[in-house]
Amino acid sequence: MKTPLPGSSVPLSFEHMSLRIPITEILPLKQLPAAVLKSVKYAQIAASIAEVGIIEPPVVIRDRYQHDKFHLLDGHVRLDVLAKRGEVDVVCLVATEDEAYTYNRRISRLAxxxxxxxxxxxxxxxxxxxxxxxxxxxxxxxxxxxxxxLDGMCPEAIDLLKEKHVPINTIGELRKMKPMRQIEAVGLMIVMNKFTVTYAKSLVAATSDSMLVSPKKKIAGLTEDQISLMEQESATLDREFKTIEKDYGSDHLDLVIAVGFVKRIIASARVVRHLAQFHPDILSEFTKMTAIRRAA
Missing domain, CATH: 1.10.10 (Arc Repressor Mutant, subunit A)
Known part of the structure; x- marks a missing residue:
């Protein structure tokens, strides 16, 4: 089965035709863990394939040296289900980019x-x-x-969330905000690595009515001045988080370099003996530093 894809003057990420490929010619890039095979999501995908067939084709890329062989970029669960059902081939999209992570940036990893x-x-x-x-x-x-x-979600916020595991009710809270505030709120969630419904509700509560789709109900016991102060504090917190996010990358790089240097120092038996004899407190801190970095 071949399905022509729309032509374009822009270089395509996929070949013009989808391709029916023998499953034995497709090499997965990873093994599915036992936990995935026993998961509810795996069972749902298996039931979906049994009921309505494959809706979204797996994505493969040709082997660089054997063009009749393919590497699986996306669709490991779908391919595993098909193989266990005894299917011999499957229609796939054939990617043209030679880096798996490049394609992975284009697809949704959010269940x-x-x-x-x-x-x-x-x-x-x-x-x-x-x-x-x-x-x-x-x-x-x-x-x-x-x-x-996704009704009411702006495309930019969806794009930011596409690789994040976000509860459905969190998305419902985000939909209460206008597009610009949605983007700000999602940015805060990513910085905090926190996508819970409770956190989303707190962001909605700290959002001014002008940035909400519908004005929020007044909180009993709070005056207008108190609500305004909460919103100002939230705006300040937003700015602080963005500053932290900008500084994090360079700080993390400095830490990696420093820990690498310390590791080389304490790799020397002579240095360790010297520190143990004359500076045991420094040796203790160096050991803790490398141990924490390994744990992280």
């Missing part, structure tokens, strides 16, 4: 957004919502909720 995209594609192909609900082992209300998951 909820991946599911959202899959549901939309299935519905576009005429798959009934009831059938999708059976395939994903969820109720019909959940399917309708996920179908409308």
């Amino acid at each position: 909820t957004i991946q599911e959202h995209k899959m549901i939309l594609k299935a519905i576009e192909k005429g798959v009934p919502e009831e059938r999708l609900a059976r395939a994903l082992n969820v109720n019909i209300g959940s399917i309708r909720h996920k179908k409308n998951l």
